[in-house]
Amino acid sequence: MSEVLLEARDLEKRFGGVRAIAGVDFRLNRGELRCLIGPNGAGKSTFFKMLTAQLRPSSGRILFEGRDITALEPQRISRLGIGIKNQVPSVFDGIPVYEGLWLAAASRHPGAEAAGIVSEILERLDLGGISDHLVGTLAHGQRQWVEFGMVMALRPKLILLDEPTAGMSHDEVKRTAELIRELNREAALIVVEHDMQFIRDIAATVTVFHQGRILMEDTMANVQKDPKVREIYMGTAADA
Amino acid sequence: MAEIRGSRGGLPERRWWLAVAVVLIAALALPNLVGEYPLLQLSVVAILSLVSMSEGFLWGFVGILSFGQTAFFGLGGYTYTVAALNFDQTTLPLLAAIVLPALLALVIGYFMIYGRIGDLYLSVITLVVTLILEKAMRATSGSQYVIGSVRLNGQNGIPTVPSLAIPWSHGQTLDLTGVFYLSVVCLAIVYVALRLLLQSRTGRVFVAIRENDQRAQLLGYDSRVYKLLAFVIAGAVAGFAGALYGVWGNFVSPDMFSLSQSAQILIWVIVGGRTTLVGPIVGCALIEYLTTALGTAAVGQVTVIMGLILMFAVVFFRRGVIPSLGDGARLLWRHIQSRGARGANVSQ
Ligand SMILES: Nc1ncnc2c1ncn2[C@@H]1O[C@H](COP(=O)(O)OP(=O)(O)OP(=O)(O)O)[C@@H](O)[C@H]1O
Ligand SMILES: [Mg+2]
Numbered sequence: 001m002s003e004v005l006l007e008a009r010d011l012e013k014r015f016g017g018v019r020a021i022a023g024v025d026f027r028l029n030r031g032e033l034r035c036l037i038g039p040n041g042a043g044k045s046t047f048f049k050m051l052t053a054q055l056r057p058s059s060g061r062i063l064f065e066g067r068d069i070t071a072l073e074p075q076r077i078s079r080l081g082i083g084i085k086n087q088v089p090s091v092f093d094g095i096p097v098y099e100g101l102w103l104a105a106a107s108r109h110p111g112a113e114a115a116g117i118v119s120e121i122l123e124r125l126d127l128g129g130i131s132d133h134l135v136g137t138l139a140h141g142q143r144q145w146v147e148f149g150m151v152m153a154l155r156p157k158l159i160l161l162d163e164p165t166a167g168m169s170h171d172e173v174k175r176t177a178e179l180i181r182e183l184n185r186e187a188a189l190i191v192v193e194h195d196m197q198f199i200r201d202i203a204a205t206v207t208v209f210h211q212g213r214i215l216m217e218d219t220m221a222n223v224q225k226d227p228k229v230r231e232i233y234m235g236t237a238a239d240a
Numbered sequence: 241m242a243e244i245r246g247s248r249g250g251l252p253e254r255r256w257w258l259a260v261a262v263v264l265i266a267a268l269a270l271p272n273l274v275g276e277y278p279l280l281q282l283s284v285v286a287i288l289s290l291v292s293m294s295e296g297f298l299w300g301f302v303g304i305l306s307f308g309q310t311a312f313f314g315l316g317g318y319t320y321t322v323a324a325l326n327f328d329q330t331t332l333p334l335l336a337a338i339v340l341p342a343l344l345a346l347v348i349g350y351f352m353i354y355g356r357i358g359d360l361y362l363s364v365i366t367l368v369v370t371l372i373l374e375k376a377m378r379a380t381s382g383s384q385y386v387i388g389s390v391r392l393n394g395q396n397g398i399p400t401v402p403s404l405a406i407p408w409s410h411g412q413t414l415d416l417t418g419v420f421y422l423s424v425v426c427l428a429i430v431y432v433a434l435r436l437l438l439q440s441r442t443g444r445v446f447v448a449i450r451e452n453d454q455r456a457q458l459l460g461y462d463s464r465v466y467k468l469l470a471f472v473i474a475g476a477v478a479g480f481a482g483a484l485y486g487v488w489g490n491f492v493s494p495d496m497f498s499l500s501q502s503a504q505i506l507i508w509v510i511v512g513g514r515t516t517l518v519g520p521i522v523g524c525a526l527i528e529y530l531t532t533a534l535g536t537a538a539v540g541q542v543t544v545i546m547g548l549i550l551m552f553a554v555v556f557f558r559r560g561v562i563p564s565l566g567d568g569a570r571l572l573w574r575h576i577q578s579r580g581a582r583g584a585n586v587s588q
Contacts, residue, residue, distance in 0.1 A: 090452060094451045
């Protein structure tokens, strides 16, 4: 049995009367690769935002490496080793690609080392040719890569990716799957995805969210066979 | 077409240092070339440019729109005046005019930034602060409003602001030319310092926060510390400018805190553009020059004409005069280059 990296205990988030997260108990082991699925509005993004202190839980606790991080500021959580790519790309539009990556690397590493990390990421993500371009002038897919790169530059222990393949071409999706497997050699990941083929490709354990709760947790094959899961996905063709 | 801007931190290029040196030397040669009146005008432009630049720095590079640089400007002016009149010396009061406004910025900045109020509220609060200070100052006409031996004089201001004593020559004060030199050198020093700051790691984080505060935090930067630092620096610069302003005219008054003064600063920055540090200086010089020129030409309706000029500037130089000129120059340069290239192809 491996060590628990992240744990959420009875986590809850209410928006007025809406219980977006209604009592979630969740565990992730060191080095694990997990997929989070669930219909629109299931609470996946809300869960991610609470893990990174972009939203405060209404109740419950979050533990990272055994340490209670529920009340910490986003920058503290980031420095403890959790990196996130949000669903809506969150990048620095008005500055060049290089500068954005450098800012990420330089938050952890001294100048010279940061520059090295940036060159490595530019090469790995094939962004070298556009390193001088303003991020805001790039296509949606490329902006996703830049955000990816910023998260990678942090060298986090846990990487959260909220719908990383949204708006990507077929090839880009394949490259993303590869990249995720590569990153998984050094870090644990939780990936929110709607693309079932993609989830099969990266061969992760799947956690199904539904109406703010965890419906089930199993392999992709078993999840797809499950009648309850089939039921909640019925009529939401876009998610299939 | 992607716009390319390759600033990657580190020290500014030698070209830039050269340009600064040339402009500075040229400016310092001016007293030999122009009369007293223009020199007086140029001095005040240099002094007001400091406030303008503090606003441009804060708004353009950190993303904090302060309506209240006048709070620090006025406080700096009064601090210098009251301290200089009380202690009968001017060097320490000049320093106090940096420290006290910086402290005020630290206190109100702390509550605004750590209280996590929105950007809009921050702008409104800075405006409220300067208006409160203005009202308070205007209400000090009674003889009971005295600090040490100095009457604050309410509406009328203090018309006896001491000239700067030259520390190393006993009893001598800075004359008109001296004030000009001092203002220009201070402007150059602050400009260079801010530019170096912006090119440092801290400065690059400022820009990151302007672009996306949330992302900066998710990268591990405590954006509140950086914003507060920037706010204090801008407050200190504005305060220092306030003291120089007092020295320049031997006069401070509650108008330094006023809404119209505060609006002026924003207009300078909007006209000059806030994406460069030079922009706010040029904006200030341009507007001040036009105001004076229109005033002397006795056209009347100076305000209306200035309003039209502002509208013109906003419509035709959307990013401000200096950035737009920069864009224009780049376009022209590319045009020339591409024509050159075509010419070469034809001749082959
Ligand atoms: N800031 C907010 N204020 C109010 N309600 C919110 C807020 N954020 C999310 N919600 C609600 O919480 C619920 C969960 O939203 P969330 O974005 O977490 O779902 P999701 O699983 O990420 O959905 P999707 O697949 O569409 O991204 C939804 O009902 C949503 O409307
Ligand atoms: Mg979502």
